[in-house]
Amino acid sequence: VSGARGSGPAGGAAATGGRLRAARSGGGAAVLPDSLRPYYPAGDLFRIETDGDRVGRLVVERGGATRAVERMAEGLSWDRLLPLLERVCGVCSVSHSAAAVRALEDLAGVQAPERGQFLRTLACELERIQSHLLWFGLLGRAAGFESLWMAAWTYRDLLCSVFERWSGSRVLPALLRVGGVSRDLQPEDVPWVRERLERLKPALGLLEGVLAEDPVFRSRTAGAGAVTERDARGWGAVGPLARASGVAADVRKDDPYFAYPWVDWNLSFREAGDVLAGAEVRWLEMRESVGIAVQCLERMRPGPVRTADPAAPAAGLGLGRVEAPRGELVHVCVSDGAETPVRYQIRGPSAANLPALEASLPGTPLEDAVVALAAADPCLGCVERIAVLDPASGGGDGRRLLGMSLARTARLRAAAAGGGGAPA
Amino acid sequence: VTWKEIEKGLLDRFAADVVARQWSNERRVVCRLRAGAIGPVAGWVAGTGQARLLAVTGSARASGETSLWYHFDFFQAPVVLSLEIRLAAGTRTAVSLSGRIPAAAWMEREAAERHGLRFEPGTDPGEGVPVGSGGGGA
Numbered sequence: 124v125s126g127a128r129g130s131g132p133a134g135g136a137a138a139t140g141g142r143l144r145a146a147r148s149g150g151g152a153a154v155l156p157d158s159l160r161p162y163y164p165a166g167d168l169f170r171i172e173t174d175g176d177r178v179g180r181l182v183v184e185r186g187g188a189t190r191a192v193e194r195m196a197e198g199l200s201w202d203r204l205l206p207l208l209e210r211v212c213g214v215c216s217v218s219h220s221a222a223a224v225r226a227l228e229d230l231a232g233v234q235a236p237e238r239g240q241f242l243r244t245l246a247c248e249l250e251r252i253q254s255h256l257l258w259f260g261l262l263g264r265a266a267g268f269e270s271l272w273m274a275a276w277t278y279r280d281l282l283c284s285v286f287e288r289w290s291g292s293r294v295l296p297a298l299l300r301v302g303g304v305s306r307d308l309q310p311e312d313v314p315w316v317r318e319r320l321e322r323l324k325p326a327l328g329l330l331e332g333v334l335a336e337d338p339v340f341r342s343r344t345a346g347a348g349a350v351t352e353r354d355a356r357g358w359g360a361v362g363p364l365a366r367a368s369g370v371a372a373d374v375r376k377d378d379p380y381f382a383y384p385w386v387d388w389n390l391s392f393r394e395a396g397d398v399l400a401g402a403e404v405r406w407l408e409m410r411e412s413v414g415i416a417v418q419c420l421e422r423m424r425p426g427p428v429r430t431a432d433p434a435a436p437a438a439g440l441g442l443g444r445v446e447a448p449r450g451e452l453v454h455v456c457v458s459d460g461a462e463t464p465v466r467y468q469i470r471g472p473s474a475a476n477l478p479a480l481e482a483s484l485p486g487t488p489l490e491d492a493v494v495a496l497a498a499a500d501p502c503l504g505c506v507e508r509i510a511v512l513d514p515a516s517g518g519g520d521g522r523r524l525l526g527m528s529l530a531r532t533a534r535l536r537a538a539a540a541g542g543g544g545a546p547a
Numbered sequence: 548v549t550w551k552e553i554e555k556g557l558l559d560r561f562a563a564d565v566v567a568r569q570w571s572n573e574r575r576v577v578c579r580l581r582a583g584a585i586g587p588v589a590g591w592v593a594g595t596g597q598a599r600l601l602a603v604t605g606s607a608r609a610s611g612e613t614s615l616w617y618h619f620d621f622f623q624a625p626v627v628l629s630l631e632i633r634l635a636a637g638t639r640t641a642v643s644l645s646g647r648i649p650a651a652a653w654m655e656r657e658a659a660e661r662h663g664l665r666f667e668p669g670t671d672p673g674e675g676v677p678v679g680s681g682g683g684g685a
Contacts, residue, residue, distance in 0.1 A: 229575070356599075357649050357650070358649055358650050359599060359600065359649075359650030372622070377620070377622070377623070377625060378574070378620075378625035378627075379625065439569075439570070439577075440569075440577060440616065440629055440631075442575065442618060442627055442629065444601070444620075444627075451601075453601055453602050453618070455602060455604045455616070455618070457604070457606045457614075457616075459609075465606055466604065466605075466606035466607075468602065468604045470601070470602040470654075474653070475650070477653070478649070478650055478652075478653055
């Protein structure tokens with residue numbers, strides 16, 4: 124089934140026998156294979172309908188993968204929930220466990236000790252830096268900046284190595300637990316982590332140079348995929364996407380948790396709403412995250428990292444939200460006081476951002492569409508499911524978009540190398 | 548605003564619609580409303596310009612009822628207001644908030660798919676959001 128779906132929109136339809144249906148615009152000539160939901164509840168599907176050389180319409184067809192996790196969570200006892208929930212995302216594993224412990228501690232009335240709160244904050248900020256570096260890499264790939272892609276992911280490895288040393292796992296550190304953290308950071312590891320953070324400075328310098336001085340990068344990103352503040356607010360966008368559009372919202376400021384009230388940092392936002400503004404916001408956030416991480420290392424005092432015997436969640440409604448790298452992440456847990464949740468719900472930041480993306484992408488040149496979609500930072504599984512729908516020909520191929528994007532960057536580079544500077 | 552002001556504002560305006568004040572503290576206000584009251588109450592919350600809809604949670608109850616929780620975040624205050632309504636067993640329709648809060652359509656869709664509900668008068672998020680229609684909501 125997976126292979127059939129991966130064979131491209133038209134081939135997927137033929138191979139899987141998926142229902143064909145007329146496109147909702149373009150005279151009904153175009154067709155697209157229907158999703159296999161609910162039998163194959165995977166990921167999201169971006170359906171792009173073209174209007175000449177521009178995006179005519181974007182429709183996001185959501186899958187049900189999140190709900191499968193939710194359903195599984197409802198069958199697990201409290202102590203078995205976190206190992207599942209921190210696997211919702213391989214990039215935001217810490218954030219999902221952070222939102223989960225906030226929801227469960229809300230129900231149980233538990234408070235983690237001070238050192239545990241600092242360690243949680245440290246883990247969240249390390250994750251934010253690695254996620255933003257991942258984002259820069261994906262943007263580089265989508266826009267044809269391969270050196271940026273490689274460099275960003277090389278530096279990202281520094282963060283993964285910190286998690287490995289701290290927890291034994293580079294991707295799923297399993298650090299957060301109800302009432303604190305599972306592992307302390309050993310005293311001899313503190314200077315090692317600081318040294319790793321110090322080694323990030325060249326990455327920040329590199330990115331600053333790209334953002335401020337690379338005319339081709341600026342040409343590719345300035346004005347691309349702009350989301351207005353009106354759309355961002357109206358459609359409930361969150362995270363860097365919203366902050367790039369002038370919405371100064373961040374759960375760490377709006378509903379301070381863990382050790383965020385005890386460290387100094389600034390909220391980063393821009394107003395243009397385009398890909399360049401999103402890149403600038405993430406660069407600023409990484410700089411702030413390094414500062415927060417250093418403060419955590421300096422300010423946490425010796426002491427317990429976890430409450431000795433946290434109470435089990437009581438009957439009621441627990442709600443936990445955190446500022447994940449992609450934006451506000453919400454976990455909701457309904458309990459009747461029994462051993463397992465009655466209902467567990469996850470509202471991820473990508474889901475909150477997709478309506479604003481649907482509203483803002485139409486009109487974008489097709490060669491910028493991949494850049495705009497990558498910049499919105501949806502989960503990777505979502506990005507992989509691009510279908511381009513051309514009403515004239517009745518089909519399309521998502522790889523065509525990437526090819527158009529890379530070609531545009533090549534043209535801009537050639538123009539810049541010719542001495543004329545990058546065309547707007 | 549503070550959580551006390553939020554709770555007082557709710558009770559002053561909609562006392563007759565509040566079935567139960569479940570619990571509240573400085574970070575959370577949780578109330579259960581009469582099912583038909585969610586539209587006006589959500590309209591008031593969103594209309595203050597100080598709140599936005601975070602999520603809609605649907606949950607089946609042992610009694611056969613369906614609980615719908617609407618979670619609102621208040622800007623500038625670390626408070627989440629959770630409003631619960633209960634739909635009687637067999638009820639298949641619920642009031643849609645999408646006319647007042649555009650983003651609600653996406654959140655209602657999840658509850659609709661999970662519990663077999665129809666939100667009216669609602670929009671179909673599968674059609675894509677109307678271009679240029681953002682703003683004006685919480």
